[in-house]
Amino acid sequence: MTDAIATQRLRVEPTALQAEAIQLAATAIREGKLVAFPTETVYGLGANAFDATAIARIFAAKGRPFSNPLIVHLATVEHLATVTSEIPDLAQRLLAQFAPGPLTLVLPRHPRVPAIVSAGLSTIAVRIPDHPIAHALLVASDVPIAAPSANRSNYPSPTTADHVVDDLWGRIDIVLDGGATPIGVESTVVDLTTNVPRLLRPGSVSLEQLLTVVPSLDLTLHRVTNSDTSPTASPGMFLKHYAPQAQVLLFQGDRPAVLAHMQARASDLVQSGQRLGLLVTDEDADQFSFLTSQPTVMIAHLGTSKDFTTIAQRLFAALRELDRWGADLILMRAVDPHGLGLAIYDRLFRAAAGQIIQCDS
Numbered sequence: 001m002t003d004a005i006a007t008q009r010l011r012v013e014p015t016a017l018q019a020e021a022i023q024l025a026a027t028a029i030r031e032g033k034l035v036a037f038p039t040e041t042v043y044g045l046g047a048n049a050f051d052a053t054a055i056a057r058i059f060a061a062k063g064r065p066f067s068n069p070l071i072v073h074l075a076t077v078e079h080l081a082t083v084t085s086e087i088p089d090l091a092q093r094l095l096a097q098f099a100p101g102p103l104t105l106v107l108p109r110h111p112r113v114p115a116i117v118s119a120g121l122s123t124i125a126v127r128i129p130d131h132p133i134a135h136a137l138l139v140a141s142d143v144p145i146a147a148p149s150a151n152r153s154n155y156p157s158p159t160t161a162d163h164v165v166d167d168l169w170g171r172i173d174i175v176l177d178g179g180a181t182p183i184g185v186e187s188t189v190v191d192l193t194t195n196v197p198r199l200l201r202p203g204s205v206s207l208e209q210l211l212t213v214v215p216s217l218d219l220t221l222h223r224v225t226n227s228d229t230s231p232t233a234s235p236g237m238f239l240k241h242y243a244p245q246a247q248v249l250l251f252q253g254d255r256p257a258v259l260a261h262m263q264a265r266a267s268d269l270v271q272s273g274q275r276l277g278l279l280v281t282d283e284d285a286d287q288f289s290f291l292t293s294q295p296t297v298m299i300a301h302l303g304t305s306k307d308f309t310t311i312a313q314r315l316f317a318a319l320r321e322l323d324r325w326g327a328d329l330i331l332m333r334a335v336d337p338h339g340l341g342l343a344i345y346d347r348l349f350r351a352a353a354g355q356i357i358q359c360d361s
């Protein structure tokens with residue numbers, strides 16, 4: 001697909017759900033067009049999940065490999081049977097607890113859903129988004145909507161309509177602008193088609209919450225993200241993902257040792273003429289004040305380290321902002337991988353292509 005489509009950007013107030021914009025977008029979906037819309041996690045790039053031609057256009061617009069399957073979004077839990085061939089009891093229990101919301105389940109795919117949606121797999125990833133605009137679009141279009149994150153492939157997910165416009169203008173039909181997405185990192189993905197249920201991607205439904213319903217959950221990913229070993233074999237779980245153009249250096253270890261290493265590395269990089277981005281929490285910001293007068297340094301603030309909610313909301317926008325400024329490298333200290341922190345840690349780990357600089361005193 002070339003940049004030949006007249007993209008329309010339509011502002012929707014989450015309180016005005018009968019808006020003409022929703023009707024236009026729903027009609028577009030039914031006509032096989034591509035509509036970007038906000039969800040509670042990140043913006044999705046949607047098409048009718050039953051329309052293989054429309055789905056192929058999603059892959060083309062994003063530059064996404066056909067080997068990476070899509071998530072299908074549904075208006076309610078009752079719609080599950082339209083796209084899955086079997087709904088295990090565990091799925092019902094998880095959805096009773098977490099739907100609508102940022103939890104994606106991998107289940108057996110119903111043959112009426114074209115295989116291209118799932119990259120040829122016999123499974124399908126489904127979720128029921130908890131966002132009034134996503135919900136209104138699903139209801140008005142009356143079809144399941146397959147939607148990956150609405151970014152160019154391998155770029156950080158979009159958390160505002162501006163991000164979608166930056167990546168996909170001229171390549172998609174409509175952007176529904178519903179403001180910034182409330183969570184900011186993508187949904188938790190759990191595979192229920194394996195013998196033991198398996199976490200494929202940490203998200204804002206935390207490991208701790210999942211374990212209350214699925215004590216046997218396979219946490220292989222947890223081990224992978226906390227060491228330097230290779231990625232899991234799951235589709236889409238490649239290490240180099242969610243990455244900005246700049247090289248990300250992720251530091252981990254005792255706080256004083258990490259800060260000392262980061263200060264030394266930052267000084268070296270500035271001296272060698274590199275444009276340096278720093279992603280810092282409020283608690284660490286003072287440690288880098290010696291660099292603030294440097295024109296080749298840009299510091300992005302994530303808020304207090306005690307508030308993962310705000311860090312998750314700001315993370316992708318901050319990475320994009322540093323990229324746009326032209327950072328060659330971005331330095332950041334890893335967060336604690338607990339609760340929502342695990343999802344943040346995972347995105348940083350991938351942005352750093354799985355390289356962690358371990359610092360201990």
Ligand code: TXA
Pocket residue numbers: 039041042043044045068069070071102104106118121123124125147148149150185186187188189191200201234235236237
């Ligand atoms: O929060 C989200 O999940 C956002 C919003 C738009 O809903 N969507 C999203 O989609 O992040 P995407 O395509 O960027 O990520 C989907 C992930 C990928 O890692 C993909 O490999 C995995 O889900 N996935 C999809 N279908 C799968 C399947 N059948 N089996 C295993 N993994 C699957």
Ligand code: MG
Pocket residue numbers: 148149157
């Ligand atoms: Mg994505």
